[in-house]
Amino acid sequence: MIELTLGPHYGFSLLFLKFSKVYGPVFTLYFGTKPTVILHGYEAVKEALIDHGEEFAERGSFPVAEKINKDLGIVFSHGNRWKEIRRFTLTTLRNLGMGKRNIEDRVQEEARCLVEELRKTNGSPCDPTFILGCAPCNVICSIIFQNRFDYKDQDFLNLMEKLNENMKILSSPWTQFCSFFPVLIDYCPGSHTTLAKNVYHIRNYLLKKIKEHQESLDVTNPRDFIDYYLIKWKQENHNPHSEFTLENLSITVTDLFGAGTETTSTTLRYALLLLLKCPEVTAKVQEEIDRVVGKHRSPCMQDRSRMPYTDAMIHEVQRFIDLIPTNLPHAVTCDIKFRNYLIPKVIETHFHGSSDMQNRGDLECDSTCADSLHLHDKEHNFHCVCTVLDMTTFFIRENGCVQERA
Numbered sequence: 001m002i003e004l005t006l007g008p009h010y011g012f013s014l015l016f017l018k019f020s021k022v023y024g025p026v027f028t029l030y031f032g033t034k035p036t037v038i039l040h041g042y043e044a045v046k047e048a049l050i051d052h053g054e055e056f057a058e059r060g061s062f063p064v065a066e067k068i069n070k071d072l073g074i075v076f077s078h079g080n081r082w083k084e085i086r087r088f089t090l091t092t093l094r095n096l097g098m099g100k101r102n103i104e105d106r107v108q109e110e111a112r113c114l115v116e117e118l119r120k121t122n123g124s125p126c127d128p129t130f131i132l133g134c135a136p137c138n139v140i141c142s143i144i145f146q147n148r149f150d151y152k153d154q155d156f157l158n159l160m161e162k163l164n165e166n167m168k169i170l171s172s173p174w175t176q177f178c179s180f181f182p183v184l185i186d187y188c189p190g191s192h193t194t195l196a197k198n199v200y201h202i203r204n205y206l207l208k209k210i211k212e213h214q215e216s217l218d219v220t221n222p223r224d225f226i227d228y229y230l231i232k233w234k235q236e237n238h239n240p241h242s243e244f245t246l247e248n249l250s251i252t253v254t255d256l257f258g259a260g261t262e263t264t265s266t267t268l269r270y271a272l273l274l275l276l277k278c279p280e281v282t283a284k285v286q287e288e289i290d291r292v293v294g295k296h297r298s299p300c301m302q303d304r305s306r307m308p309y310t311d312a313m314i315h316e317v318q319r320f321i322d323l324i325p326t327n328l329p330h331a332v333t334c335d336i337k338f339r340n341y342l343i344p345k346v347i348e349t350h351f352h353g354s355s356d357m358q359n360r361g362d363l364e365c366d367s368t369c370a371d372s373l374h375l376h377d378k379e380h381n382f383h384c385v386c387t388v389l390d391m392t393t394f395f396i397r398e399n400g401c402v403q404e405r406a
């Protein structure tokens, strides 16, 4: 029985590493009764995702979420429906990124509120988990509903509470177990029922917001994600097969909250912890911020190319925390011959992402480097131990995480 602990040096990650040493980078494991192909290591994952991106793009099954999402939304939908909603989401995020009040403005506004909130602690010891969760959630609120919320707003607190609880349930051993034996979902009580209740609560709230948007919609001046979707919905009104239904809107938006909040807040939380553990790295990051950004304005995307050390530090944090080591499950869209193995359409594929981040031939990395950030300086071209992280963490399911592609 596999130990279902998360993290780079436990559970699946360690297990996959051990198996790959014996069986090579492509092997099959049975999760419950389900045979699953594991692709381990940079070369195999790159070959699948880049050279055969289209074939490996299908979403594998995730029974607990499928029951709730009914093949709608963006994260757990399939085929043409997924393609259409994904295309629309990426275009809309790009449009919102370029408008009068663009996503960068929204992030800057939220960052100022976050700093203000942290300042209130007067440097005394505190647990920043809650506040670091609020900031990314609020940026997504601002993209979806146009406005951010006050951190004490009751609707906002309810939304956060349900999202947080669901993330815990989704990463629990019980949910993994239900994925292996889906029959349990229908016949056993357990936290999956709380998951469903929370999702319905979030969706009801979103439907209220959608109704408010319908009443104040100006098609010539879309304010946020919901407005763009409603315009598309109206345009497709005459198409009985349209994917753009109100139900799909509420599920897609719930997906965006689910996918974007915990990932970003965990990254921020661990970045803070690791910077505390590595004062020499913190000092260099601070020096670069002071030199490039200064003290009188907010950092912006244009600064990124002039801040190689900070950029490398953020990538290194992501490599280190190994947030989604097995990625979300994929499936192939057709039978495919891959490295002399035949992978049939019905078989699920897992990319062992952390393996790419930990080991790549030309980068100096010891995969057991577990207790500090490893930043190398080669003639001032700073890079973290694995610069392929962009590809492994985000660049998956043909084109991976939407925030990286938007």
Ligand code: HEM
Pocket: 074, 075, 076, 086, 140, 255, 256, 259, 260, 261, 263, 264, 267, 323, 324, 327, 328, 392, 393, 394, 395, 396, 397, 398, 400, 401, 402, 403
């Ligand atoms: C540090 C932050 C983040 C990390 C590490 C991360 C990582 C990932 C990963 C590994 C996937 C799976 C890709 C695949 O299926 O192969 C994914 C998918 C996704 N992410 Fe992110 N993500 C982050 C932030 C965000 C944010 C801020 C948003 C939204 C605003 C977002 C929205 C999504 C969506 C919608 C998907 C599903 C894409 C699809 O199936 O087509 N993510 N993300």
